[in-house]
Amino acid sequence: MTTVSVAVPRKGRPLEAVLDRVARRVDESSRIPTDSSTDVTALADSISSTLRYEKAITKGRQEVAEDVYERLAAYSSLDHPTRPEYTLLRDDRDGRPRRIVFDSVTIPLGDTDLQLIGREEPFRALRTHDFNLGFDSADLVLEEVVGLREEPIERISDINARIDPRDTDVRVVGGLGDTxxxxxxxxxxxxxxxxxxxxxxxxxxxxxxxxxxxxxxxxxxxxxxxxxxxxxxxxxxxxxxxxxxxxxxxxxxxxxxxxxxxxxxxxxxxxxxxxxxxETVLMENVDGESDAISFVEELLVGESQESALAV
CATH class of the missing domain: 3.40.190.10 (Periplasmic binding protein-like II)
Known part of the structure; x- marks a missing residue:
C-alpha cells in the first residue's frame, strides 16, 4: 500500500472545493474499486458541514453548551482510520477565540491511500519539500515566485512560464474552477x-x-x-x-x-x-515525481477539469 500525502487548506472555500473535487472524481473514476468501504461524498459533506458549524460558533451566530475541547473530542477519533481529525487554531477575530479546523483524513483508493493533511500555508509546505502535492490559491504563486515583466499574466496557464526554476520546484498542475x-x-x-x-x-x-x-x-x-x-x-x-x-x-x-x-x-x-x-489550484513539487503521485494528479485534475488552466 502506498500513501500519497497532499497538503490542503485547513478551512474555508478552498478546502470545500478540494473535498468536492475528491468526492466527485473518486465517484467517477473507473480505477477505484467499487467495493470501497468509504463513502467519500458523505465524508466530504461531513467535514464541510462540521467546519461551517464551527465557523458559525466562532462568529457568534451559533450557541452551544459543549466547550471547544469537548466538541473536538467528539469530532476526532484515532480508532477509525478513515474518520477525519480536527485541530485547534487561534482565530483572528476579537478575543482570538480557539477555532476548530481540519487536520487530516485518509481515503483508500485501491492500492493507494490518499492522505489530505491540513496546513496553514500549503504552497510553502511544497516549496520546502515537506509535500510533493498540495492545493492552495493561485494568488500565492503570483505573490511569491512569478517574475514581474512588462507583459501581464492573464491566465493561470501563464504562471508556470513565469516561475524561475532556480527559485522553486513547485509548478501548477491544474485548478478546481472555484473562481x-x-x-x-x-x-x-x-x-x-x-x-x-x-x-x-x-x-x-x-x-x-x-x-x-x-x-x-x-x-x-x-x-x-x-x-x-x-x-x-x-x-x-x-x-x-x-x-x-x-x-x-x-x-x-x-x-x-x-x-x-x-x-x-x-x-x-x-x-x-x-x-x-x-482559483484553488493543485500544485506539484516536480522534484518528487512517482507513479503514485501521477495517479493522484490524474485523479484530482484529469482531462475533464474545468479550470482556467485550459483557457
Missing amino acids: VYHTLMGTPETCQRTDVDTFDRKFVEAYEGPLCISPRYERLVQAVLGTAATDGVTFQYPDGGREEEASIADVGLGVYLTMTGSTAREHGLELGERLFPS
Missing part, C-alpha cells in the same frame, strides 16, 4: 480620465494617479497588469476596518476580488476587466 476574479473597478469620474474608451489594462496603462489595492496583492497586481501598465500608478491601501470597495470609491480606481460585483455597484463603482482568476 472569483481580481477585477478592475472605478468611479464614473475616474473612468473618464484617459482617452482610452475601454475600462481595462489599456486604461490603466494610460492612467496616472492612485490605485487602491490590498497590501498583500501589490506584487500580484503588478504581475497581472504588467509593469508597463503600472508606470505612473501609485498604490494606496484600504483604510483599516472599511470595506475595500468603499476605499476604492474614495480613491477612484482600484482592484479587488469580485464574484457578482454587487457590493462594488452599491458603492457607485463601475466594473472593468476581470484581470485574473483567483
